Amino acid sequence: MNFDFSDEQKQMRDEARKFLSEQCPPKAVREVLDGKAPYDKSLWKGLAEMGFLGVAIPEQFGGAGAGHLELCVIAEEMGRALAPVPFSSTVYLAAEALLIAGSDAQKQKWLPKIASGDAIGTLALFEGHGNPSPKAVKLTADGGALNGVKKPVPDGAIADFAVVAARTGSSGRESDISLFIVDLKASGVEVKSLTNIDLTRGQAEITFKDAKAEPLGAAGEGWGVITQVLDRAAVLMAFEQVGGADRALEMGRDYALDRIAFGRPIGSFQAVKHMLADMYVSATLARSNCYYGAWALSTNAGELPEAAAAARISATQAFQHCAKNNIQVHGGMGFTWEFDCHMYYRRANAVALGLGSLSYWEDALIDRMRKKNAA
């Protein structure tokens, strides 16, 4: 059994960590936090130059053709550094949708641009409150023209194109849903930035008025693709969450060693130690679930739906738990704008929702486990 990343993959993780610690220190994240830029453009370029944006994109489409395990280790580092760039929307959502359902021409058009950092993509799925569901898709597609409103769309305000879920039927079944690619710079598309709790990542509302759209994949098969994309993205995002959880735990640990109260480091008090030990436990459980998800993703195993849900739930819980208790360990200082704790707290709670909330994935996991038990 070799339930671990290879030496080469670990080396890539080290490279990514080194690159991000130089190019994406908390100071750089704060530029976006404070509203000075919508995202870190120079970091985005740098990630492209390092080959990180196209790591899982095949060479024929301008990528490095490495694979999803490599993407997992980079995702972990992106989460750790709170990278303020549209990595998850472009790479986990848009690129994966293209890889699953795109025609050769569509892949040829967009994937090289993604790999080179010249195109930002996203998935426009949600239409207000609620979790992923074919019933919630109201936006219509008629003769290649989209009408409706999507929100929230991750990184929608800076994206060049979006994969859009649209209603093309009214049977009440999943087959009513089809996917389209829309050039967001074209006419008929109106984009509005929305404020959200994670100030280092953007969300948008996109209104489509007879917007020109190109089908992605076969008509009526959109929901199947969405499900696959969400499963893949769940694993990749779970690695970001584990990276963030680990960093929050480290911050708490370091502060507990440094801060003196009652004449001793606060990390010598059991109340604090036990809180940190519990953070370690949840981060460890999440990491192990993520490894299983990475295996399933990289081998496209039949276990992927269950593994993705487990990784997603475990990592969501771990990041929220570690980010929350990191503030608690810091005490009052943890509640200041100046300390970085709140940036992790914001990110943890925003990414907990982006691909569907915890309860959505819990529900999905039970369904998938039942299906497996029945088989």
Place this chain on the structure above:
Amino acid sequence: MNFDDTPQEAEFRKIARTWIAANAPKEFEEELSKSSLGRIRLAKHDMVEVGKAWQKRKAEGGWACLHWPKEYGGRGATPIERVIWQQEEGVYGKLTQPFQIGEGMCGPTVMAWGSEDAKRRYLPKLASGEEIWCQLFSEPSAGSDVAGLRTRAEKKGDNWVVNGQKIWTSGAHYSDYGLLIARTDPNVPKHKGLTMFFLDMKSPGVEVRPIKQANGMQEFNEVYFTDVVIPDSQRLGAVGEGWSVSLTTLMNERMSIGSRLATGVPEMFEFCSNLMLEDGLAIDDPAVRSKLASWAVKASGLKYTSYRAISALSKGERPGPENSIGKLVSGLMLQDIATYAMDLEGAAGSLTGTDEEQANGQFQQMLLSSPSMRIAGGTDEILRNIIAERVLGLPGDIRVDKDVPYNKIPTKGR
């Protein structure tokens, strides 16, 4: 990343599987596979006798304590081969319960600290199950603070004379030998005045009394020592070095990878899949699903954490500290699951009937037994301290008794 054996591992697995198929006591397979949550009951046979027979057969085939050197009754197998063996041994591994303390803790301590004569005399018989060992560490006033123990050993000529009391000793009633830590010098700080011994449990002056537990069962014992004589040749390590010696034992306890801890999750999933509530099956209820999912990812997290440790072993590396979380997570989970399963049964949840409708009373039994899971072998609190100090590198608690001679430590309220 893969779950495949290396060619050598595959070959080893094949040999193990073939041997088990030819030698395992298949007449107990069904009963053993039904025993869950660490409860092993054989309807018509004594568990220890059946276990001894299996262990003996394993020893004859070279499969007992297989990670030990051959000269001490083992096979000289690698750590990963031991894990593969455990996987292949499957349900029959449950029969090894009476030997686990000997194999996991006492044996390694004798191996690290015993004389060559002692190793050759005692280890092969421990490995083959002919002689069962127990561990005599905890005392009524020294549990988590085991270094505060009171049992005295005093030197008389070439012998030591022991007086005192141990508690929570699993298997003392069927053990042949015991690993004993005792205080040999009360005039120095507590960690410095301890010495390790082993003794024949049939020595005059040893009295084993079963403890009736909160769950009504009797698995642990108290062991009383009245002027028990132990020859100096049965001392392990130097006089006053007992604490260092005990750390060997405790480290080995934590290194046991692949020992599957019960989580209660498969039982709960099955239960919820069949339990009819007013509005339908329990598993269709969103609140039930949410809890079930949270427990399921903890159980899978533990499983894959052990896979990571096994992978490290497979590469000849030392597993990291991740495995220390197992008991901490599963103990509390068992208790929570039992409580919730009974909640779903409503008023009838308190009934301990063993009919089908009551899921054979397993959750009620789990509820009553689970507190011990969170205490035995290190309380949840001690485990958190270990993670905080050894894994995260946080400072130890301030210990007011650390540099005080043992006999000057206040005892009031103990």
